[in-house]
Amino acid sequence: MKLKFLIITIITIMSLSLKAQTLQTLNDTNVIFHDYVPDVVLSTPSDTLKIDINQDGLLDIQFYFHYYPFTSPYFKTLNSNCKYASFPPTHDDSLTSSTLYWWSGDDEWTVSPGDYRLGIKILDGTNNYYGWIHILKTINPNTMTIDKYAFCKIANYPFLYGQTTISTNMPNINITDSTNVYLGNSGNVIVESGKLIKSLTLTSTTGVVVASQNNINSYSANISTAGIVHGTYIVQVQFTDLSIYTKQIVM
Secondary structure, rough: OOHHHHHHHHHHHHHHHHHHHHHHOOOOEEEEEEEEEEEEEEEOOEEEEEEOOOOOOOEEEEEEEEEEOOOOEEEEEOOOEEEEEEEEOOOOOOOOOOHHHHHHOEEEOOOOOOEEEEEEEEEEEEEEEEEEEEEEEEOOEEEEEEEOOOEEEOOOOOOOOOOOOOOOOOOOOOOOOOEEEEEEOOOEEEEEEEEEEEEEEEOOOOOOOEEEEEOOOOOEEEEEOOOOOOEEEEEEEEEEOOOOOEEEEOO
């Protein structure tokens, strides 16, 4: 009987572990997705959570409780490139919608208890990158719970709340399977496609363009990586029909 109980216990623990692992890997190469297991619950002035939503090494937003004159939930952006927008559950448009108002700085979470959604926008020159954070608020006790978040690494992509993957058949984003991006023997980034390539851009995860080519008008392209620091980069290929293919590559 003891042996049977031990086996059942081990199977249960393994199942829970696999479930937690699955929650952490519900993403593709173009989307950062994180589900807190367990959820992060903030309730006292000493509680805080800082998030680097695009994983570039720079913290973007902080959730915390502040006491003045009583304990209240707050959040604030931590750098000038990050903005936030709160939107109601009835909002079913993308985060690029003109109906959303974007702010920066700190703000008291004065809304009534319930299930709330926060949009995040990271600015990079003329490009914007979007993400969302799911939050729960309660009173008696007064708590703020951060459940999960997602962030899209494709510039100006019309990301939706709750979206955790990119559909490859959506217009102008990764629309062709005939494109191949890889590192050549010399370390160069090589692009081969069944479509005419117009331009090629290599961007760091911090949003800095480290190399680019324009007016290519060929089915193949090659960018030298000489002098470029090893790391993770985003390769964006634009074709002559103005469609775009994006891939993350590690050099």
